[in-house]
Amino acid sequence: MNLTPREIVRQLDRYIIGQDEAKRSVAIALRNRYRRSQLDDKLKEEITPKNIIMSGPTGVGKTEIARRLAKLVHAPFIKVEATRFTEVGYVGRDVESIIRDLVEASIRMVKNEKMAGVQGKASRAAEERILDVLLPSQKKMDPNSLELLPDSTGDDTEKTALVKQEPDSMQNTREKLRLRLRSGKLEDSVIEIEVDENRYPGVGVLSGMGNEDMMIQIQDAFGNIFPKQTRKKKVTVRDARRIFEQEEAQKIIDMDEVIDEALTLAEQDGIVFLDEIDKVAGSGMGQSPDVSREGVQRDILPIVEGTTVMTKYGPVKTDYMLFIAAGAFHVSKVSDLIPELQGRFPIRVELKSLTEDNFRQILTQPENAIIKQQIALMKTEGVDLDFTDDAIDEIARMSYLINQSEENIGARRLHTVMEKLLEEISFHAEDLCGQTITVDRAFVQQNLTDMIRKTDLHKYIL
Numbered sequence: 001m002n003l004t005p006r007e008i009v010r011q012l013d014r015y016i017i018g019q020d021e022a023k024r025s026v027a028i029a030l031r032n033r034y035r036r037s038q039l040d041d042k043l044k045e046e047i048t049p050k051n052i053i054m055s056g057p058t059g060v061g062k063t064e065i066a067r068r069l070a071k072l073v074h075a076p077f078i079k080v081e082a083t084r085f086t087e088v089g090y091v092g093r094d095v096e097s098i099i100r101d102l103v104e105a106s107i108r109m110v111k112n113e114k115m116a117g118v119q120g121k122a123s124r125a126a127e128e129r130i131l132d133v134l135l136p137s138q139k140k141m142d143p144n145s146l147e148l149l150p151d152s153t154g155d156d157t158e159k160t161a162l163v164k165q166e167p168d169s170m171q172n173t174r175e176k177l178r179l180r181l182r183s184g185k186l187e188d189s190v191i192e193i194e195v196d197e198n199r200y201p202g203v204g205v206l207s208g209m210g211n212e213d214m215m216i217q218i219q220d221a222f223g224n225i226f227p228k229q230t231r232k233k234k235v236t237v238r239d240a241r242r243i244f245e246q247e248e249a250q251k252i253i254d255m256d257e258v259i260d261e262a263l264t265l266a267e268q269d270g271i272v273f274l275d276e277i278d279k280v281a282g283s284g285m286g287q288s289p290d291v292s293r294e295g296v297q298r299d300i301l302p303i304v305e306g307t308t309v310m311t312k313y314g315p316v317k318t319d320y321m322l323f324i325a326a327g328a329f330h331v332s333k334v335s336d337l338i339p340e341l342q343g344r345f346p347i348r349v350e351l352k353s354l355t356e357d358n359f360r361q362i363l364t365q366p367e368n369a370i371i372k373q374q375i376a377l378m379k380t381e382g383v384d385l386d387f388t389d390d391a392i393d394e395i396a397r398m399s400y401l402i403n404q405s406e407e408n409i410g411a412r413r414l415h416t417v418m419e420k421l422l423e424e425i426s427f428h429a430e431d432l433c434g435q436t437i438t439v440d441r442a443f444v445q446q447n448l449t450d451m452i453r454k455t456d457l458h459k460y461i462l
């Protein structure tokens, strides 16, 4: 999908408040990638990808912007903490696992789409299979399944008669059973079906070894050694349908096609979110940069520059993937990153601390706004919540103040404050069913006193 930067920003606005600069930057970065992909190969090579670094305090929307962007343009997305690669036990080449994970994400995405596309076919096939179980066409019919028929009297002679029926009336019975199945009356009946057994026994033990290439080979080898095994299992008709639909959809879709499409999608549209990039930058406070941190940057470099990574589905080029790095950059600065890496992230954007006004908007405006969520949640209990404007003001104000006096956790504060605020209602919801509860300023102040008492904010409250 090739949205213009303006359209991307407009879509991001539906979920993220403020941070206009960051939205613009990601939109431009994305469009630049597309522009570059349109060029002929010679020119393409000359132009380095325009990746982006977002810096800014915690909880102001860095991850959220990247995630929404990916969702919006339908791009495979992977988020990874750069610090993961400084941990003991990781060796340089494992950085390539980022790309393998992205490919897995891409495959899941394409596969789910294709499966959704064949849903109708799959559920028809699943119905036939359930009917096969309920009413085997062979002589050896399970007499129990006849009890599921509406006119079954439980009389044994009648059952035997049924089994011996001619193909024609057999078909009749099947159709009767089908109607009954569709009416939903058999959903909880238990039937016995065959399910696929897990295929690679024992391989899990080896997975701690860290060498992914080896893992891939072992899995492939085992895949051939162990024949596909099935096992009988008792499940409800409802579950059987789910299992069969899944299996049938798998059968219909062409996995080779899925893999081809997914690889292309990952190469052309993949977005890699490198979080905590500041933690692998030099400290910038006079100490020499940690070797292993610089090592991580050097390991990441080729992937960002464009390389080919082997995955179990085939080679994948990272040349056109979009990399979005993010970090708080409290201690270190972007300029503490090794120059080569800086060069690959020419677009820099700083996200601002959120204001009280931002908080007010975040509470109510986004399509998934916290207030909307809480109202919907309580509605399931039959409780109507009604927030007055001054209550929203007060929640925003208190959250902002708590952030100032305690740790500043950005918009995440709103979640903790809202949970606290509605704790009583949430706990006693069963008694409140059918009522409308007005949440006004007084309610907010009263219910947050506990939270406030722990800080030195009471002076602001009255």
Ligand SMILES: Nc1ncnc2c1ncn2[C@@H]1O[C@H](COP(=O)(O)OP(=O)(O)OP(=O)(O)O)[C@@H](O)[C@H]1O
Residues within 6 Å of the ligand: 015, 016, 017, 018, 019, 056, 057, 058, 059, 060, 061, 062, 063, 064, 065, 327, 328, 362, 366, 410, 411, 412
């Ligand atoms: N500007 C914003 N508009 C709407 N919601 C926001 C905004 N900023 C943050 N949020 C919400 O706050 C939560 C945390 O945001 P996010 O994960 O983007 O933080 P972050 O900037 O990545 O922080 P960190 O540095 O800790 O990873 C999310 O639930 C997100 O929806």
Ligand SMILES: [Mg+2]
Residues within 6 Å of the ligand: 062, 063, 064, 275
């Ligand atoms: Mg984040």
